[in-house]
Amino acid sequence: MKYFKYKRLIKKRKAISNIEIFYRSIFNEFSEADKKILLSVLYKINQVINFISKIAPIFVYSLIYYFHSYLEPFINPLYVATIYLIFSLWSTDINNDDYDPQEMENVSEWMYKARKNKFKLLILERLALTFGTSILFYCIFIFIYMEKMNVSYVIIFLYEVFGIIAAILTILLKFYWSNHQILFLFFHGPNDMKRKEHFIRYQYDSQLDKYLIALSRSVQNRTYYLYIFYIYLFAAILPFIIWFITYHFGVHKFIILTVYLAVESVMISFISQGIINSSKMLNNSNLSDYYYIKKFDKKKYYENLLSKFLSRKLFVILLSYYLGLLVLYGFSSVTAIIGLCSTVIYFSTIQIITKRVFRFKKLSLEEIKDNFFIYFFNPIEDLFIIGFPLIISSAVAIYSIKSGSVYHIIICFFIYSIFLLFYNFLKER
Amino acid sequence: MLELINIKKRYGDSAYIFDGINLKIDKKSIVELLGENGIGKSTLLNTIGGMTKFEGDIKLNGISLKDNFKKYMEGVSLIGNTPFLYEYLTPSETIDMILSFLNKKRLDETLGALMEEIGLHKYKDTLTRELSLGTRQKLSLILALLSSPDLILLDEPFVNLDVRSRKVILDFLKNYVVQNKAILIYATHSTDIYLSDFSNKTIRLRRDDLFDKVVLESGTREI
Numbered sequence: 001m002k003y004f005k006y007k008r009l010i011k012k013r014k015a016i017s018n019i020e021i022f023y024r025s026i027f028n029e030f031s032e033a034d035k036k037i038l039l040s041v042l043y044k045i046n047q048v049i050n051f052i053s054k055i056a057p058i059f060v061y062s063l064i065y066y067f068h069s070y071l072e073p074f075i076n077p078l079y080v081a082t083i084y085l086i087f088s089l090w091s092t093d094i095n096n097d098d099y100d101p102q103e104m105e106n107v108s109e110w111m112y113k114a115r116k117n118k119f120k121l122l123i124l125e126r127l128a129l130t131f132g133t134s135i136l137f138y139c140i141f142i143f144i145y146m147e148k149m150n151v152s153y154v155i156i157f158l159y160e161v162f163g164i165i166a167a168i169l170t171i172l173l174k175f176y177w178s179n180h181q182i183l184f185l186f187f188h189g190p191n192d193m194k195r196k197e198h199f200i201r202y203q204y205d206s207q208l209d210k211y212l213i214a215l216s217r218s219v220q221n222r223t224y225y226l227y228i229f230y231i232y233l234f235a236a237i238l239p240f241i242i243w244f245i246t247y248h249f250g251v252h253k254f255i256i257l258t259v260y261l262a263v264e265s266v267m268i269s270f271i272s273q274g275i276i277n278s279s280k281m282l283n284n285s286n287l288s289d290y291y292y293i294k295k296f297d298k299k300k301y302y303e304n305l306l307s308k309f310l311s312r313k314l315f316v317i318l319l320s321y322y323l324g325l326l327v328l329y330g331f332s333s334v335t336a337i338i339g340l341c342s343t344v345i346y347f348s349t350i351q352i353i354t355k356r357v358f359r360f361k362k363l364s365l366e367e368i369k370d371n372f373f374i375y376f377f378n379p380i381e382d383l384f385i386i387g388f389p390l391i392i393s394s395a396v397a398i399y400s401i402k403s404g405s406v407y408h409i410i411i412c413f414f415i416y417s418i419f420l421l422f423y424n425f426l427k428e429r
Numbered sequence: 430m431l432e433l434i435n436i437k438k439r440y441g442d443s444a445y446i447f448d449g450i451n452l453k454i455d456k457k458s459i460v461e462l463l464g465e466n467g468i469g470k471s472t473l474l475n476t477i478g479g480m481t482k483f484e485g486d487i488k489l490n491g492i493s494l495k496d497n498f499k500k501y502m503e504g505v506s507l508i509g510n511t512p513f514l515y516e517y518l519t520p521s522e523t524i525d526m527i528l529s530f531l532n533k534k535r536l537d538e539t540l541g542a543l544m545e546e547i548g549l550h551k552y553k554d555t556l557t558r559e560l561s562l563g564t565r566q567k568l569s570l571i572l573a574l575l576s577s578p579d580l581i582l583l584d585e586p587f588v589n590l591d592v593r594s595r596k597v598i599l600d601f602l603k604n605y606v607v608q609n610k611a612i613l614i615y616a617t618h619s620t621d622i623y624l625s626d627f628s629n630k631t632i633r634l635r636r637d638d639l640f641d642k643v644v645l646e647s648g649t650r651e652i
Contacts (some may be wrong), residue, residue, distance in 0.1 A: 210526035214517040217556075281517050291513040295502050295576075296481060296530040309464070364481035366440070 015163040016043055033078045054133050060084055061141035089131055089170045135167050211305045218281030224366035227274050242324045253328055254400040261413045262393035266340055269386045272310050286368055290360050299358055307354040331352045337410055344417040348424045349386060355427055385423060389416055430455055431580060437484035438476055447643055454612055457604050459627060464634030469643050470616035471510055474582045478507035484494045489580055500565040506573035507582040512565050515575040527575050532646035540574055543601055547594040583615040599627050
């Protein structure tokens with residue numbers, strides 16, 4: 001039990017220290033005594049948010065339950081609930097810190113033994129806490145809904161069993177793809193260092209920049225390959241989806257075009273951040289980046305190479321955007337202008353994300369030492385700059401449909417592209 | 430010459446760790462920075478190395494860190510307690526990368542010879558992540574010397590080195606400091622026997638309990 005207490009204590013301390021760093025500029029305005037009060041309030045708010053996010057499925061299932069009559073003509077509400085469960089399990093973030101075998105190098109004897117003996121239990125406990133509530137709420141929903149529909153208890157039971165099997169398969173598949181380390185640690189224990197390291201392919205290309213070589217080597221992991229798999233899958237099917245929903249379902253072209261453009265910056269940002277997070281080098285070598293940028297004044301060099309790296313990896317998305325445009329508007333001036341806009345959005349978004357990685361100007365060595373990714377995280381920019389097209393997309397689509405002119409969409413995204421270009425140009429110069 | 434002018438340093442709103450440090454170090458000096466754990470040796474080295482915020486100013490050969498950061502940094506090399514290396518590059522690739530920053534095509538002959546003498550050349554094509562701590566320290570040192578710095582700052586640099594390599598490196602650094610009229614400052618928490626003849630100046634960081642601040646006590650010796 002001591003071990004579990006220790007893990008919880010460490011988790012609490014980490015959360016508090018993250019809050020402290022994240023809101024540092026606000027904390028600096030307060031006295032030491034007030035700072036402590038503010039910190040404890042913010043920690044409690046954080047706990048409440050965590051709790052609400054855990055019980056969020058209740059709200060979703062309630063909505064499905066109360067609006068089932070609207071859903072039924074289109075799709076069985078049980079399928080909607082099952083799809084939601086699988087999607088939420090798949091997208092749940094697993095905190096690898098909980099299973100980090102290198103977490104305690106200088107632990108006391110009891111802790112070391114506890115870690116050795118209770119490790120499987122710890123993993124199961126964390127999994128139960130992470131996924132258990134989602135599965136439990138799903139089962140409760142199934143039971144209440146099917147009972148209301150006067151379905152027999154045997155059928156309800158069978159449905160529940162199938163639901164749980166689907167959930168377990170999803171979790172296993174998720175682990176297999178993106179959190180392979182946890183499965184390995186579960187079976188082999190925390191002290192088995194064999195196979196812990198990834199095998200690094202060692203190709204040498206004297207023509208490539210050395211930093212680019214290091215980046216390519218550092219992303220040889222499952223998370224990265226998963227992103228690449230998604231990118232290619234998305235790029236391959238996007239033009240077909242557009243063709244299908246335009247010419248078979250008759251969805252208005254303006255709606256497709258608006259959503260199409262609005263999603264681009266968000267998607268590029270999301271995938272870029274995912275790849276950056278998956279790079280072990282960007283995680284572990286930020287002190288080296290910091291030092292060499294300061295010593296040799298090489299910020300541009302690092303930014304250009306990371307941006308080049310991401311642009312190459314994500315280029316298929318841009319290609320599929322061009323193809324999608326051709327499907328919608330053929331060879332026309334609309335395709336040309338929108339193609340230009342999406343190219344500008346593509347490169348500008350990548351550069352904005354890249355600049356976050358190397359925004360060392362105002363930071364000191366100690367500040368980035370342990371908390372690099374807190375500085376990398378920029379929710380305001382994510383929401384209001386990169387996410388802006390998504391916020392206004394529905395209004396733009398409705399206005400264009402009412403006026404019957406595609407030029408409103410073109411003007412809107414042309415202005416956004418120019419804005420993004422300038423924002424990127426002015427950002428931390 | 431290195432001049433520290435009224436250096437004040439603190440973390441956030443906490444009390445000052447250094448509250449007005451003044452120091453002058455002449456060229457051709459090898460300075461041993463002593464002090465107990467946590468007294469601020471690494472912080473002082475990071476401050477001189479331009480890696481952290483502080484009040485006051487530092488001048489190297491008349492170039493101010495505050496007014497001419499870029500020029501100042503050209504003359505300084507720091508090896509921190511976490512070496513500034515790239516795990517996914519081999520030593521030769523890392524050296525190539527730093528050489529490209531310096532617009533140099535190849536390694537100086539003297540450094541090439543030093544690499545061979547300390548046995549680093551054997552690992553030149555091994556990924557840094559697979560190197561031992563000692564080999565990483567050797568690589569850090571070579572990288573620090575690539576830019577022919579006027580000021581070398583080393584944080585506990587010799588702890589993981591084998592006896593032979595340590596001797597070779599100490600001799601090399603001694604010659605480097607004299608020939609290039611450079612300054613070398615290294616931090617250590619104890620007066621190690623193998624370093625007893627290495628430095629010609631010692632600076633001890635000591636906590637002044639009365640005023641709750643760190644003070645510097647310096648001494649010189651002939652080598």
